[in-house]
Amino acid sequence: MTTGPHAAGPARRTVLAAGGGLALGAAVTGGAVALTRDGDTAAPVADSGAAVPFHGAHQAGIATAVQDRLHFAAFDVTTDDREKLVRLLKEWTRAAERMAAGREVGDGAHGGLPEAPPDDTGEALGLKPSRLTLTLGFGPSLFDGRFGLKDRRPGALVDLPRFPGDNLDPARSGGDLCVQACADDPQVAVHAIRSLARIGFGTVSVRWSQLGFGKTSSTTPDAQTPRNLFGFKDGTRNVSGDDSAGLDKHVWVGAKDATGGGAWMAGGSYLVARRIRMNVETWDRTSLAEQEDVFGRDKKEGAAVGKAKEHDEPFLKALKPDSHVRLAHPDSNGGATLLRRGYSFTDGTDGLGRLDAGLFFLAYQRDVRSGFVPVQTALARSDALNEYIQHVGSAVFAVPPGVRDADDWWGRGLFS
Amino acid sequence: MRAVRTTAATALAGAAVLAAVTGCTAKSDPKAAADGITVIAKDDACEVSGKEFPAGHVTLNVENRGSKITEVYVLYPDDRIVTERENIGPGTKATLTAEIKAGAYAIVCKPGMTGAGIRQAVTLTGGAAAPKRSAEMDSAVASYRQYVQAQAEETLPRVKVFTDAVRAGDLEAAKKAYANSRVGWERTEPVAESFGDIDPKVDVREDGLEEGQDPAKDWTGWHRLEKALWHDKKITTREKQLADQLDKDLADWKKRVGTAEITPTSMANGAKELLDEVATGKVTGEEERYSHTDLVDFKANVEGAQMSFDLLKPVAAKNDAALVAELDKQFGALNTLLDQYRADKASYDFTSYDKVGKEQRKELSDAVNALAEPLSKLAAAVVK
Numbered sequence: 188m189t190t191g192p193h194a195a196g197p198a199r200r201t202v203l204a205a206g207g208g209l210a211l212g213a214a215v216t217g218g219a220v221a222l223t224r225d226g227d228t229a230a231p232v233a234d235s236g237a238a239v240p241f242h243g244a245h246q247a248g249i250a251t252a253v254q255d256r257l258h259f260a261a262f263d264v265t266t267d268d269r270e271k272l273v274r275l276l277k278e279w280t281r282a283a284e285r286m287a288a289g290r291e292v293g294d295g296a297h298g299g300l301p302e303a304p305p306d307d308t309g310e311a312l313g314l315k316p317s318r319l320t321l322t323l324g325f326g327p328s329l330f331d332g333r334f335g336l337k338d339r340r341p342g343a344l345v346d347l348p349r350f351p352g353d354n355l356d357p358a359r360s361g362g363d364l365c366v367q368a369c370a371d372d373p374q375v376a377v378h379a380i381r382s383l384a385r386i387g388f389g390t391v392s393v394r395w396s397q398l399g400f401g402k403t404s405s406t407t408p409d410a411q412t413p414r415n416l417f418g419f420k421d422g423t424r425n426v427s428g429d430d431s432a433g434l435d436k437h438v439w440v441g442a443k444d445a446t447g448g449g450a451w452m453a454g455g456s457y458l459v460a461r462r463i464r465m466n467v468e469t470w471d472r473t474s475l476a477e478q479e480d481v482f483g484r485d486k487k488e489g490a491a492v493g494k495a496k497e498h499d500e501p502f503l504k505a506l507k508p509d510s511h512v513r514l515a516h517p518d519s520n521g522g523a524t525l526l527r528r529g530y531s532f533t534d535g536t537d538g539l540g541r542l543d544a545g546l547f548f549l550a551y552q553r554d555v556r557s558g559f560v561p562v563q564t565a566l567a568r569s570d571a572l573n574e575y576i577q578h579v580g581s582a583v584f585a586v587p588p589g590v591r592d593a594d595d596w597w598g599r600g601l602f603s
Numbered sequence: 604m605r606a607v608r609t610t611a612a613t614a615l616a617g618a619a620v621l622a623a624v625t626g627c628t629a630k631s632d633p634k635a636a637a638d639g640i641t642v643i644a645k646d647d648a649c650e651v652s653g654k655e656f657p658a659g660h661v662t663l664n665v666e667n668r669g670s671k672i673t674e675v676y677v678l679y680p681d682d683r684i685v686t687e688r689e690n691i692g693p694g695t696k697a698t699l700t701a702e703i704k705a706g707a708y709a710i711v712c713k714p715g716m717t718g719a720g721i722r723q724a725v726t727l728t729g730g731a732a733a734p735k736r737s738a739e740m741d742s743a744v745a746s747y748r749q750y751v752q753a754q755a756e757e758t759l760p761r762v763k764v765f766t767d768a769v770r771a772g773d774l775e776a777a778k779k780a781y782a783n784s785r786v787g788w789e790r791t792e793p794v795a796e797s798f799g800d801i802d803p804k805v806d807v808r809e810d811g812l813e814e815g816q817d818p819a820k821d822w823t824g825w826h827r828l829e830k831a832l833w834h835d836k837k838i839t840t841r842e843k844q845l846a847d848q849l850d851k852d853l854a855d856w857k858k859r860v861g862t863a864e865i866t867p868t869s870m871a872n873g874a875k876e877l878l879d880e881v882a883t884g885k886v887t888g889e890e891e892r893y894s895h896t897d898l899v900d901f902k903a904n905v906e907g908a909q910m911s912f913d914l915l916k917p918v919a920a921k922n923d924a925a926l927v928a929e930l931d932k933q934f935g936a937l938n939t940l941l942d943q944y945r946a947d948k949a950s951y952d953f954t955s956y957d958k959v960g961k962e963q964r965k966e967l968s969d970a971v972n973a974l975a976e977p978l979s980k981l982a983a984a985v986v987k
C-alpha cells in the first residue's frame with residue numbers, strides 16, 4: 188500500500204466530471220509538481236468535487252476553504268517501536284496523497300488477488316475527490332518518552348489548563364495523533380479515516396472519533412458565515428485563507444517561534460479541538476431578545492448590536508459585558524486570533540430524549556498560550572452562552588508543516 | 604457461533620473434487636472394474652493386492668479377517684477422503700466403488716474404527732491426473748486434518764463429563780465442565796461450520812434462532828444449557844434431553860470432520876475467520892453472556908488460528924517473509940496479553956469476562972485487530 192500518487196494505479200473516477208473538471212484533471216494526471224501549492228496561500232478552491240493539492244509548505248485543511256463535512260479521529264500509538272511508528276507515518280502519507288487526488292488506496296478496490304482482501308475498501312469508488320484534505324497532528328502524550336521525543340516537544344504544545352465548567356470525558360479527549368479529514372462528500376471523509384485506521388492496526392488504535400455534518404466557519408471572507416445549531420452566525424471575524432499576512436501572524440508557526448527541540452514545527456500550526464455539547468432544547472425555549480443578547484448579534488443578519496451587516500466591525504462597548512462576541516473578540520483578548528473551522532454534530536440522542544448535539548470546535552493558531560488559552564479563560568469565566576453549553580471533550584495537537592513532495596512524509600522533521 | 608459462510612475458495616475446491624470423483628466416467632476401463640483392488644483387513648495389517656492400478660472406475664473388494672469392526676478409506680495425498688466404508692464386521696465383505704483420477708493415494712484400514720489406521724500407498728495410472736499440489740501444501744493440509752480430527756476425538760469425552768453432570772442434575776459440576784467441553788470445537792469451528800447443519804444445533808445463541816422458531820422447542824446445544832445453568836439455575840427433564848442431543852450431534856460432527864473440504868486457502872481463511880469470531884463475539888462478551896467464559900473460547904479460537912498459521916508457515920515464508928514475521932509477533936503479543944487473565948498458563952481457568960473492564964476490553968480488541976489485519980493477507984501469501 189505504498190505506491191506514490193503519480194504511479195500508475197486506479198483513479199476512483201476515470202471520466203472527469205464537468206464541474207471542476209480542469210482541476211480534477213490536473214489532480215489525476217498532473218503529478219506532484221503541478222499540484223504543489225506556493226507555500227503561503229492556498230487558492231480558494233470552492234468548486235465542489237475538485238482535488239485540493241496535498242503537497243505544500245503547510246498542510247492542507249487549515250487555510251483551505253472550509254469543506255462541508257468532517258471526520259476527525261484521535262489515535263493512540265499501541266507500539267513502543269519507534270521505527271514501526273515511522274513506517275506507519277510514511278505509509279499514511281502515501282495513502283493520503285492518493286486519496287486526496289481521488290485515487291484508490293494501494294492496488295485499489297478490485298482486480299487484485301481473489302484470495303486477498305482488497306487494499307482499498309471501495310466505498311468511495313465513483314466519487315469525486317470532493318476537496319478531501321487530511322491534516323495530521325501530534326498530541327502532547329506522544330512526547331512522553333516512549334519514542335525518544337521528550338526533548339522535541341515544542342513549548343507551545345501545552346497541556347490545556349482546566350477551565351471552569353469543563354466536564355471532560357477522558358474517552359473523548361487527548362490522543363497521541365490526530366487526523367482531520369474534511370471533504371464536501373461525507374463518504375469521502377469517512378473512507379479516508381477508515382482507510383488510515385485500517386493501515387494503522389497493530390501500530391495505532393482509534394481512541395475517539397467525531398463526525399461533523401455542517402461547517403460553522405468560513406475561511407473565505409466574502410462568504411456568509413454558516414450558522415451553528417443555535418441558529419446564529421458565530422466566528423464571523425475569522426482568518427481568511429488567502430490573507431498571507433494574517434496567517435503568518437496568527438496561524439503559522441514562524442521560524443523564530445520554532446527553536447531548540449521544537450524547530451521541526453516551523454511552518455506548522457497548533458490545533459485545539461473541543462467537543463462542545465449544546466443544550467438545544469433549553470436554548471429553543473429562550474426568547475429571541477435573550478438569544479440575541481447572549482451572542483451580541485441579531486439573528487437574521489448576524490450583525491453586531493447597532494450594526495447593519497455581519498462583517499461590520501462591532502462596537503464592543505455597545506455589547507453586554509457577558510455577550511459571546513464581546514468576550515471572544517481579539518480586542519478583548521490582547522489581539523488573540525484563532526482560525527476556526529469547526530463543525531456541527533448530532534450523535535443521535537442522549538437517552539433522555541434530548542439531541543446529543545453541539546459544536547465540534549476546531550481552532551488553529553500560532554501558539555496555544557497566546558491563542559486559545561486566553562480566549563477560553565475569558566469565555567469560561569463569564570460567557571452568557573455557558574448556560575446553554577458544556578465542554579465535554581478536549582485535545583490539543585502540534586500540526587507539523589506540510590509534506591513537500593512524494594519523497595517527504597508526515598512528521599519527517601520530528602523523527603529525523 | 605456464526606452464520607454459515609462459504610468462501611469462494613471453498614466453493615472452487617468443491618467443484619474440483621466433484622470433477623475428480625465423477626469427471627471421467629467415459630474414460631473408465633471396464634477391465635479395472637472387473638479385477639478391482641482386493642483389500643484384506645486384519646487387526647494388525649492392511650493387505651492390498653498391488654501397488655499400481657488403472658485409474659477410472661475403481662472397485663475395492665474388502666474382506667475383514669480381523670476380530671474387530673473395521674473401516675476402509677481411500678485418501679488423497681492431503682488425507683482428504685476419496686471414498687470410505689465404515690462398520691465392516693469381522694468375517695464380512697464389503698465393496699467400495701469410485702471414479703478416481705490418476706495420482707498417488709493411500710488405502711487405510713482402521714481396525715476398531717479409531718486411531719490413524721494402517722496405510723498402504725497405491726498409484727493409479729492412465730487417464731487424466733488429479734490436480735497436484737506441492738508436497739509441502741499437501742503435508743500442511745494433512746497435518747491440519749489430523750489436528751481437526753484429534754480435536755473432535757478429544758472433545759467428545761470432555762463433553763460427556765459436562766452432559767453426565769447435566770443428566771445427574773449436578774448444577775455445579777455442569778457449570779465447571781461447560782467451558783472446557785467447548786475448547787476443541789472453538790479451535791476448529793470454521794471446519795465444523797462448513798457442514799452447515801451442525802453448528803446451528805450445538806452452538807447457536809438464542810438471538811440466532813430464525814423467525815418462527817420457538818426457543819422452548821427449537822433451541823438446542825451448549826448455549827441453551829448455559830442459560831439453564833447460569834440464568835435459570837435449574838436442570839429439568841428438558842435439559843437432560845438436550846444433554847443427550849448434544850452428545851449425539853457432536854458424535855455426528857466427529858464422524859464427518861474427515862470429509863471436510865480443506866485446502867491451504869481454506870486453512871488460511873479459517874484462521875482469519877477464527878479471529879473474526881473473537882472480534883465480533885468474544886471481545887464484546889456476547890458469546891458467553893451467562894457464563895462469562897468468553898476468554899476460554901477466545902483462547903481456543905486463537906490456538907486454532909495459530910495451528911493453521913504454523914502449518915502454512917513454510918509455504919507462506921517463501922512468498923512473504925515479512926508477513927510471517929509480523930504474524931509471529933502479533934500471535935505472541937496476543938497470547939501474552941491473554942496470559943494476564945489466567946494464573947496458571949497450563950489451565951483454561953480464565954478471568955470471568957464480566958470482571959474485564961472497558962479499558963481492558965479495548966486493549967484486547969486492539970490486539971485482535973493488530974493480528975487479524977495481517978492474518979487477512981495469509982491466504983494470498985499461500986497461493987501467490
